[in-house]
Amino acid sequence: MILDKGPWNKYIDETEESHRKIYGTDMFDLAKQYGTPLFVLFEDIIVNNYEKYRHALEKEYKDHLICYAVKANTSYCVLNLLSKLGSGADVASEYELQLALNAGIPVEKIRVNGNCKNESYLEECIKKGILINVDPEEELTIINAIAFELGIAAKINIRFAGFPVKHITSRAITTSSDWSKFGIDIKRANSVFRKVLELDMLIPNGLMVHLGSQITDISTYYTVLEILIDLSRDAQRIGFDINEIDLGGGLGIPYFEPEHWNAIKKKIKNTRKENYTWADEFIGYEYNAESDDMEWIGEELSSAYAPDTFIQKLFTEKYSANKTFKEKLEEIGSPRFVIEPGRSIIGNAGVTIAKIGHVSNTPRGENIVHVDAGVNSHTFGTAVPEQLHRT
Ligand SMILES: Cc1ncc(COP(=O)(O)O)c(C=O)c1O
Structure with a gap:
């Protein structure tokens, strides 16, 4: 404009x-x-997105917690609004933690992420009893030592990666595959569970994963959930409590109507030139020998799901052994379900007006x-x- x-x-x-x-x-x-x-935010849209998550979860699975991913928009007015609606927060730094607390989000509704948390960040969480998603494995002994010094045990989830997912979104925002810098390798799960149980000052609470951002294919969630449920069973056998499964954020939003997006993709395919995003990242089709077909690499900018239809499908579709995710959660003792949406709460609720x-x-x-x-x-x-x- x-x-x-x-x-x-x-x-x-x-x-x-x-x-x-x-x-x-x-x-x-x-x-x-x-x-x-000028950055314009639409309050009604934020409320509507949050309420879609809340209503769908109320219907499908009672024991849940929505933790808005603060990084998606850190404005006080957004955090305070969501706090009043009952939202928790996913924070990825000491600064975001402070913003969430300032906005009135209660400590028991905060989940702490980050693959290199500094000591004062961890200390603050332990002192306030805030749940820490451990990442990487090396953090276990550090958290245990800080908790020992403070004389306060630390409540933790284990964040995993190394799932068999590929090209689920842009490479830069895929955070659960075998080359992710976030999360502990699922192959290390059993020894990590044992290690937690050996460390006196750690209280095991559950498992966590964040697949990536702008995920539009729900089957990816099922692939990861299947493994998380199996890991939960392994954990319980060893004596590691599973009180919650935190599925992170990631739900994609529609930037284009499907027909418009498909037309853009078709044009990209037909030009046979290499295309790059504003960040100089490849976007387009690559030959996949496994499927002997061309495969889309990059974010999908059209999505069939809204927060409510996503939750409904996630919980009610029979995805393996003819069972739903809800039934699988019940089999492992009905742990709390935590979700950390960012983009799907705020992405369609703001617009930037700039002058050329x-x-x-x-x-x-x-x-x-x-x-x-x-x-x-x-x-x-x-x-x-x-x-x-x-x-
Ligand atoms: C740990 C974690 N949770 C949640 C989110 C939010 O993801 P999204 O905005 O795609 O919902 C992110 C985003 O990077 C994240 O790293």
Whole structure:
């Protein structure tokens, strides 16, 4: 959207089409009123997304906890809104933990992630009794030592990776495969369970995985769940309690209608050129010898699921041995089901309005549109509501 006078003068477009309405609000008028870059959030959409998760879970599986993934948008107003709706939080740093606590999210509803948590982060969690998802394995002895010093036992889940999943989304945001930097190798599971039981200051609580982000194929969840349930049985045999299964986040959202997205993919396939995303990451088709077919590599930008239909399908579809996920959970003692959605709560609830300053080329020759916004425009950090414009 182009506004204002200046070097970008020639791009000014005050036509009817430039007055684009999103959820009924005129974006051009908002930008004129508040200036750019402007990040607009739609409260009703956030509430609606959260409530879809909550209602579906109430129906399908009573013992559940929704932990909004704070990294998806760290604004105080978002966290405080979700806290009032009853949400917990997935935090990935000491800073995010602080934001969640400031926004009023209770400690028992916080899950702590991160593959390199520093000592003060771990200390804070142990002192407050916050559940830590252990990752990597080396963290076990570190947490145990800090807990020993403090004289307070630490409650932990084990975060796993190494699942047989491939090309489930873009490589950069796949976090459960055998090359993931997050999570402990599933092949190490039994020795990790034993190690936890040997360490006096650790209280085993459950298992965790985060598949990746923008996952649109539900069969991927089933592949991982099957293994998690088997690992839970192994854990219980050894004496490691399974009070919860945390499935992380990852549900994809539709950026395009299916027909539009399929047309884009078809065009990419037909050009037979290599295509790259803005981050210079390959996106397109690659030959798969196993299936003797071309396979899509990258994020799928169309999704058939909303939070409620996803939960409903996840719990009610018979996916192996003619059993549903709910039945499998019941077989292992009905542990709490935790989910950590980020994108599917906030992704369709915000829009960035920027002003085009210049149009030029990269040294390699691609077109660049220069705008007065960066990714830092998407969060307000620790800002409190009265410092924010509400519309
Ligand atoms: C541990 C963990 N949980 C949840 C999420 C949220 O994922 P999404 O925004 O795709 O739902 C992430 C995202 O990276 C994550 O790392």
